[in-house]
Amino acid sequence: MYKEIIIENLSEMKIFAEDIGKTIFPGFLLCLEGDLGAGKTTFTKYFGASIGITDMINSPTFTILKIYEGKNTLYHMDVYRLMGIGMDFELEEFIYGDEICVIEWYKNIIESIPDERLVIEIEIIDLDKRLLKIEGTGKYEEIVEKITN
Ligand SMILES: Nc1ncnc2c1ncn2[C@@H]1O[C@H](COP(=O)(O)OP(=O)(O)O)[C@@H](O)[C@H]1O
Ligand SMILES: [Mg+2]
Numbered sequence: 001m002y003k004e005i006i007i008e009n010l011s012e013m014k015i016f017a018e019d020i021g022k023t024i025f026p027g028f029l030l031c032l033e034g035d036l037g038a039g040k041t042t043f044t045k046y047f048g049a050s051i052g053i054t055d056m057i058n059s060p061t062f063t064i065l066k067i068y069e070g071k072n073t074l075y076h077m078d079v080y081r082l083m084g085i086g087m088d089f090e091l092e093e094f095i096y097g098d099e100i101c102v103i104e105w106y107k108n109i110i111e112s113i114p115d116e117r118l119v120i121e122i123e124i125i126d127l128d129k130r131l132l133k134i135e136g137t138g139k140y141e142e143i144v145e146k147i148t149n
Pocket of ligand 2: 042
């Protein structure tokens, strides 16, 4: 299932992230793509807050994986620096685990990513406006079905 929606500003992004937050289940896998500054980390902050993460979520670029404990456990990865390395078996333990996992730049480790996943690609239209390309496979299909603009 594939859908495109337009997000006009930050507050619409927050609402969208919260809507996705309502759909989580154990092992939830959310893959993010989009240029630097597109809003992957911003989305993750709103999403994390909505699922009960009270710690400040920031860009994990220099750590690859950050683990946040709250009402849910969130694994937040930024695998930008793993480009061209491909498989990362140590990360797979987290990607295939029972917690909530968000991966920025997931295409860099595509060989380690299950086919069943929710993908959100963020395209910058202008300063505040974004085009979201959303694709859900397997049990993520119905999440995409329910998304409205
Ligand atoms: N609609 C929007 N959605 C997400 N971010 C937005 C939006 N409008 C403006 N921004 C700004 O764009 C920047 C996105 O940065 P960030 O989330 O770190 O991007 P990325 O993680 O994709 O590199 C932030 O400064 C954020 O405030
Ligand atoms: Mg980021």
